[in-house]
Amino acid sequence: MKSAAFLSPALAEYLVAHATPPDDLLRSLAEETRRLTGEQASLQISPEQGTLLTMLAGLSGARLAVEVGTFTGYSSICIARGLAPGGRLIACDVSEEWTSVARRYWERAGLTGTIELRLGPAAETLRAMPDEEVIDFAFIDADKGGYPVYYEELLRRLRPGGLIVADNTLQGGRITDPAAGGTVPAMREFNDLVIRDPRVTSVLLPFGDGLTLIRKNGGS
Numbered sequence: 050m051k052s053a054a055f056l057s058p059a060l061a062e063y064l065v066a067h068a069t070p071p072d073d074l075l076r077s078l079a080e081e082t083r084r085l086t087g088e089q090a091s092l093q094i095s096p097e098q099g100t101l102l103t104m105l106a107g108l109s110g111a112r113l114a115v116e117v118g119t120f121t122g123y124s125s126i127c128i129a130r131g132l133a134p135g136g137r138l139i140a141c142d143v144s145e146e147w148t149s150v151a152r153r154y155w156e157r158a159g160l161t162g163t164i165e166l167r168l169g170p171a172a173e174t175l176r177a178m179p180d181e182e183v184i185d186f187a188f189i190d191a192d193k194g195g196y197p198v199y200y201e202e203l204l205r206r207l208r209p210g211g212l213i214v215a216d217n218t219l220q221g222g223r224i225t226d227p228a229a230g231g232t233v234p235a236m237r238e239f240n241d242l243v244i245r246d247p248r249v250t251s252v253l254l255p256f257g258d259g260l261t262l263i264r265k266n267g268g269s
């Protein structure tokens with residue numbers, strides 16, 4: 050993903066230069082993803098988004114985190130690194146091929162015992178999770194039409210005070226264009242659903258391609 054899509058090139062460069070940079074392992078994963086997937090490498094979150102995810106997972110004191118949309122593993126490693134000691138991350142994706150890269154990097158990062166891959170449509174994976182599983186932190190970054198379902202399934206299992214982070218919520222800046230097609234209308238519906246939801250407090254940040262932080266009300 051392009052860094053800081055909504056800033057001038059100079060400001061975007063400055064912002065990236067002033068976020069703690071990725072380590073060698075994440076850099077090597079980004080590099081291999083570019084080599085293996087070509088243009089699809091843009092599906093990966095940007096380095097400063099990764100730094101933010103580690104920070105947010107840490108601030109949430111997350112013991113159980115869920116990721117919807119793992120791809121080659123960049124964001125999963127960032128989230129897993131922020132978990133509380135003994136914490137775990139359930140990573141959902143449909144692609145055996147892309148997540149085979151993620152698995153190799155989880156092993157290199159010493160996170161094999163921390164991250165559990167669930168292959169299959171994420172809506173089914175989430176519905177199959179027992180209600181007693183209390184989620185502290187979640188990241189949604191998969192098919193845009195699925196966001197409302199992922200949001201509902203995650204929110205009902207999220208602890209009060211827990212956090213859901215949703216990516217791509219500004220759709221390259223096209224979100225306010227009524228004529229925009231593709232995934233834009235679905236994302237607009239999702240953004241409207243979140244802002245109308247009295248169960249949560251949310252803020253949409255112009256960070257990366259738009260990142261919405263959604264905190265479940267209640268709790269501390």
Ligand SMILES: C[S@@+](CC[C@H](N)C(=O)[O-])C[C@H]1O[C@@H](n2cnc3c(N)ncnc32)[C@H](O)[C@@H]1O
Pocket residue numbers: 092093094117118119120121122123124125141142143144147169170171172190191192195
């Ligand atoms: C934007 S990429 C995720 C990028 C990842 N977060 C990262 O930082 O590298 C979206 C991913 O969602 C997955 N995906 C698409 N539809 C899905 C579905 N219905 N259930 C689960 N995963 C899905 C794709 O296979 C793809 O790997």
